[in-house]
Amino acid sequence: MWAAKLYGKKDIRIVECGVPQISADEILVKTSAAAICGSDLRMIENGYRGIDETHPLILGHEICGVVAEIGKNVTGYQTGDRVVVAPNMGCGHCKNCQDGDYHLCQEYQALGINMDGGFSQYIRIPDKAIRQGNVIRIDDSVSSEEAAVFEPAACVLNGQEQIEIRQGEDVLIIGAGPIGVLHALLARLQGAGRIFLSDLSEDRVRKCMELVPNIVPLDAGNLEKEVMDQTGGKGVDICITACAVKGVQEASFGLMNMKGRILFFGGLPAGKDLIQMHSNLLHYKELKVCGSTRCNAQQCRKIASLVREGKLELKGLISQKFELRDFEEAVHYAAGGQGLKTVIVFED
Numbered sequence: 001m002w003a004a005k006l007y008g009k010k011d012i013r014i015v016e017c018g019v020p021q022i023s024a025d026e027i028l029v030k031t032s033a034a035a036i037c038g039s040d041l042r043m044i045e046n047g048y049r050g051i052d053e054t055h056p057l058i059l060g061h062e063i064c065g066v067v068a069e070i071g072k073n074v075t076g077y078q079t080g081d082r083v084v085v086a087p088n089m090g091c092g093h094c095k096n097c098q099d100g101d102y103h104l105c106q107e108y109q110a111l112g113i114n115m116d117g118g119f120s121q122y123i124r125i126p127d128k129a130i131r132q133g134n135v136i137r138i139d140d141s142v143s144s145e146e147a148a149v150f151e152p153a154a155c156v157l158n159g160q161e162q163i164e165i166r167q168g169e170d171v172l173i174i175g176a177g178p179i180g181v182l183h184a185l186l187a188r189l190q191g192a193g194r195i196f197l198s199d200l201s202e203d204r205v206r207k208c209m210e211l212v213p214n215i216v217p218l219d220a221g222n223l224e225k226e227v228m229d230q231t232g233g234k235g236v237d238i239c240i241t242a243c244a245v246k247g248v249q250e251a252s253f254g255l256m257n258m259k260g261r262i263l264f265f266g267g268l269p270a271g272k273d274l275i276q277m278h279s280n281l282l283h284y285k286e287l288k289v290c291g292s293t294r295c296n297a298q299q300c301r302k303i304a305s306l307v308r309e310g311k312l313e314l315k316g317l318i319s320q321k322f323e324l325r326d327f328e329e330a331v332h333y334a335a336g337g338q339g340l341k342t343v344i345v346f347e348d
């Protein structure tokens with residue numbers, strides 16, 4: 001089989017390797033589609049701990065495929081089942097794992113992060129992932145490309161669960177990339193009132209407005225004034241930073257209404273994450289600041305049902321499809337930031 005393996009900083013290779021052997025407790029999934037995530041691009045650009053010439057890793061954690069082989073001890077699946085595989089696994093017995101938050105386990109492992117992932121014709125699904133409910137069956141109503149973006153949608157859902165958007169609240173999203181668009185789609189579902197969107201690229205804002213109805217664009221260069229004009233000087237109830245910009249995090253405190261909630265969704269580059277803020281803004285407005293990272297399998301399942309019920313439409317997020325042999329071109333396209341999601345698709 002063919003796979004895209006990372007060997008270190010800026011060293012990704014399309015290599016031929018053996019189809020993984022599975023044990024009696026594992027499943028082999030034949031990949032249908034795997035989407036490129038911003039974190040894949042960062043891993044390629046900067047390298048990643050544990051990955052080197054002698055320890056290469058197949059990237060890809062946004063995965064949809066078909067069950068190709070089932071270990072004899074595994075029940076509940078059949079070959080041919082279409083599945084989305086949630087990538088995160090934990091020890092199974094710590095407090096976080098008991099709460100279902102495997103992605104917060106100290107022994108966290110994930111496909112495409114520290115175990116071989118989805119930019120590969122086949123993926124071995126470890127028993128832990130199967131036991132923890134990461135292998136989620138989907139029906140034929142959803143395309144593989146769309147199913148491959150369940151995972152980032154679930155990460156966005158995880159973020160929004162921390163800030164609890166209430167009916168009619170004003171939501172500001174800063175950053176109109178795929179994550180910003182997903183935040184807008186889900187905020188709409190949660191009953192948000194007005195959704196404001198700001199990004200330095202007018203092009204991206206326009207694209208998002210095509211996908212999510214009734215977005216109000218705000219000028220990124222003049223954000224505080226625009227927010228205050230729109231809200232009668234009160235500020236927004238919710239601010240989501242869907243970008244990795246320190247200044248955006250710092251400025252968010254000044255944009256908030258009383259009891260406002262801020263979500264720092266996009267992380268900052270390591271070592272450049274010290275921010276300054278006027279702490280009295282937090283104090284006198286009773287603000288809450290939340291963070292979120294990754295997602296759990298339950299949230300992936302929730303996204304699957306929202307899509308199945310026709311409440312969430314993810315098709316518009318797919319900008320471009322590439323085959324695995326054109327992986328480098330796909331990475332180049334995704335890094336260019338023109339489109340939204342770039343998906344690697346595989347032949348049946």
Ligand SMILES: [Zn+2]
Nearest residue numbers: 037039062152
């Ligand atoms: Zn991702």
Ligand SMILES: [Zn+2]
Nearest residue numbers: 091094097105
């Ligand atoms: Zn654990």
